[in-house]
Amino acid sequence: MAYYLIYLHIACAFLSLSLLIIRGRLQLAGQNWRERKVLKILPHFSDTLLFCSGIAMFMLFQHSITLWFIFKMTFIALYIAVATIFFSRKRLTSPFSQKKSCFYFITALLFFLSAMFIAYFK
Numbered sequence: 001m002a003y004y005l006i007y008l009h010i011a012c013a014f015l016s017l018s019l020l021i022i023r024g025r026l027q028l029a030g031q032n033w034r035e036r037k038v039l040k041i042l043p044h045f046s047d048t049l050l051f052c053s054g055i056a057m058f059m060l061f062q063h064s065i066t067l068w069f070i071f072k073m074t075f076i077a078l079y080i081a082v083a084t085i086f087f088s089r090k091r092l093t094s095p096f097s098q099k100k101s102c103f104y105f106i107t108a109l110l111f112f113l114s115a116m117f118i119a120y121f122k
Contacts, residue, residue: 002060005053012050013116018114019043020083024105025088068122072115079111
């Protein structure tokens with residue numbers, strides 16, 4: 001049972017990363033990825049499974065709150081904040097510069113990868 005939970009968590013992390021990259025590239029190319037229903041729904045589903053499986057593993061394995069866990073949660077919170085700015089609907093209508101958009105995308109990507117890196121090498 002525990003192995004399935006771990007594999008679910010890993011699969012959802014890579015699916016979320018892939019969807020972030022796909023939606024980010026489409027947004028940077030000026031395409032409205034929100035028109036594609038799968039790109040609107042699947043990230044929420046994947047992120048919810050990722051979050052729930054993480055909580056379940058934390059409780060199942062009775063981890064204590066350690067430094068790596070605090071860093072991971074910090075990177076996840078920063079990823080959510082920056083990705084929210086990058087994917088905001090206002091950005092479709094406002095004349096945001098391409099450099100600023102690219103900065104937000106790369107920053108969100110780095111925060112997400114940092115959380116994955118910490119989890120892998122903890």
